[in-house]
Amino acid sequence: MTAPALRRGLPRIPGGEPWPPEGVFTPPAAAEPVAATVASAIPQEAPAAPAVTTQEQSLRQGLPRVPGGEPWPPAAAVAIAAAPVTAATAAPEPAAAQPAEVKRDVTYTDVSLRRGLPRVPGGQPWPEITNAQVAQVVKSSVPVAPAAPAAAAPVATAVPTAAPAAAAPVAKPAKQPAQQAKQVKKEPAVEKPAWLGKAIAAGIGVLALLVVAVFAARGFMNNSDFTQRYTGVAPMPDNAPVGLPAWLGWSHFFNMFLMVMIIRTGLQIRGERKPPAFFTSKSGKKVSLTIWFHTSLDLLWLLNGAVFIVLLFATGQWMRIVPTSWEIFPNMASAAIQYLSLDWPAENGWIHYNALQQVAYFITVFIAAPLAAATGFRMSNWWPKKWTFFPVEIARKLHFPTMLYFVLFIIGHVFLVFATGVKKNLGHMFAASPDGGWLGIILFLVAVLVTVGAAFAAKPLVLAQIARPFGEVTNR
Template sequence: MQVELRRGLPRVPGGEPWPPAGTVDVADAPVEAAQVEAAPAPVSDDTVEVPLRRGLPRVPGGEPWPPAGTVKVAVPAGAAAEPAAVDDAESAHTVEVPLRRGLPRVEGGDPWPPAGTVRVAAPAPEAEPEPHPETETEPAAPVAATVVDDAVAKTAPEPAPKPVPKPAQQPAPASATAGKPEGVARQWLPWAIGALLLLAAAVFGARWFVGTETGAGFIERYDGIQPLPDNAPVGFPAWLNWAHFFNMFLMALIVKTGLDVRREKRPDAYWQPKKGGKKISVTLWLHQVLDVAWVVLGVVFFVLLFATGQWMRIVPTSWDVFPNAVSAGLQYLSLDWPDENGWVYYNALQELSYFVTVFVAAPLAIASGFRMSGMWPASWKAVPVSWARAVHFPTMVYFLIFVAVHVFLVAATGLRGNLNAMFAARDDASGWLGLILFLLAVAVTAAGWWAARPSVVTPVAQATGKVTRR
């Protein structure tokens, strides 16, 4: 027979009640074939109260429906005729059925009702039909068993969905002292204190040694003056002043772009040759262009240095340069500095420092930079790139230390006289022209330092190659 479906709540917000309206065929109750008219099913007068099963509220924020209460249902006739002995805790003719869990009653809560079971009346055992000689009836469908099986299937708890594990958040890497001034200061403070203590110890030691008879005799024998050949030139030519300015300008920008390349993580733009090739950052392109300009300046400097005889001022020509350099160093540390006359001669310590800078540090910087650049032929594998990286950065540190000491001594041993010789090619200890030219050189260098950025360099780089963002 057909039974109309009972409709419940919609499965999606705003949807229609589920299941759709309709009917379903169920098995008819077993009847006797001989009966012409169906006898009314025996109904027991006994009833029992059963608590109503409450569901979800019908309106948001309302109470569960239907209201709490009980309903009286008739006890099956078979059960009334032959009551089974039961105790107060549980009936012998009941079975445990797992509760069917629905949606949570509050947002984020557990499904309702809680997980558990409920006891329901067990289906009555089927009575075998009495055989009739005249006709045989087909076996009836087990209605009660079907109803109970369906109830068990419907009330079985749905497996709760397994929560998707959230990916574990990786802890942010603890950045070192990069970008934090207080971290940098904390890192370098012990080194600075150690250097100051070492310098103080050297000063006290030098003053003690110079005050002894041995130290005084050593300085009297070797006064620290640079031994020069008889035909050594005197003074500075104009080309040397211009070379000094261009060297100052290019070295400042080379150091600046070199540090930018080391710190650069995501370049603003990339440069590629017009004929194709490996892409490099615009900052690295500028660094290499400045390197090439510095090498060209060095070639011109070397040619003029040996063509005019100025090499004799910075190349040792006697073994006496070494004890004289030690003597000059002791005089500096004892704070009783040696006599200065840079227009005519250097002291031996200056001569050795200029020689190392021009003939050792500069070639090492050029060779190591060329090895790390894209201009190095791939077939030349005799020199490993690791060697170049191990040499290039310490060489830059040497240049920085040399410049710091050089500027300090220029200012401490007669600023105007030294600047007139270095920038104006004059032997004048009281003029102001050298200082004015030096300030102009500093201004030009500062402007170049400011302009050494991708936004300014990119239009220039586009004239020599292809510039892209990636």
């Protein structure tokens, strides 16, 4: 008989030789005689069903499953089934009898299994069985027949009833609805923002200070003639004009419209994370559509301001808002005391403003407006890169506070217009009328409707149509 060649595989270690080593396999010489002897000894009748025998197998116990419990598994040994002895696996009987082996009796004990959640939706708890049998050794038995030689030892297989107990995973028991309800996390209560409490406390503090200031101002006016010597109106040049021209009313409307739109778009820029569209000018500079609209409004506002300044000095109206005497300071203090005492100074805006109004208009027109224009221009893409004398960081720190000043000025201005005679003041501002008829109120309401309508209409779809003649509008 020719020895078969072995098929070699991968090496057992990195960089080693293929396994097994090169060579041929030589079967044992006694394999064929033994097979022939066994074949001749087997009767030709139909084979009977082999009997299954069991034998004990020791188990290694581990840690307990619960605190203070017994080692797991509870039994130190289980019964296993031995494969039946057949002609193919039987070995020749030895000549001499082997010493007898003592076998111990084994009993099986039911052990309850902990069942957990089902494996599939709507299924039964897992595992499906609730009990398993575990083998336990109780006593030794009488001597038994000699065991087969080690060379022909039967192959052992685990008893089916004992295997699930040792191999099945122990799952946690399913939680009852009552337990689940107790463990449901409560939704955290909605907490108020931290700044809300601080804002309320600050408001109460400011209100208390105002009450104290009112009583202090009243006491000062009753015990001093300061407000009588300084009435709150600073002297103006003799040739100061009287009345308000019509162009001032139109300039006031455009200024109100543009300021509202500029503040709105400025706040949109600060809170904008993903612009709705982009605008690319014909020179190749690309910005968001919101920034383009904000810049366009700034240019219109600057144009309106330039016309206003020119007409202001051409008609002499500058004398109404530019201080020309050092007496402006005591009159400012007098006007402030009168406002605090709630005994407000007399209003006669058709002829002159009081000292506080005059200084507020001067700061707005000649300081705040140029500062807003300069810082906005520095932050835009149209600022020349070679101009390094004005850092952009400073512009950012000044631009937003300047906008806050305009917001506070508008709030105070509107409040005084309505609190000191709305019909008369709106007639002066919008109708250029000394007696302040209903025309001023009508024009004011029209201006408000136009401004609100423009604010609602300023959507990306509308702005894109307006911007396309001046450049390219894209989504990216």
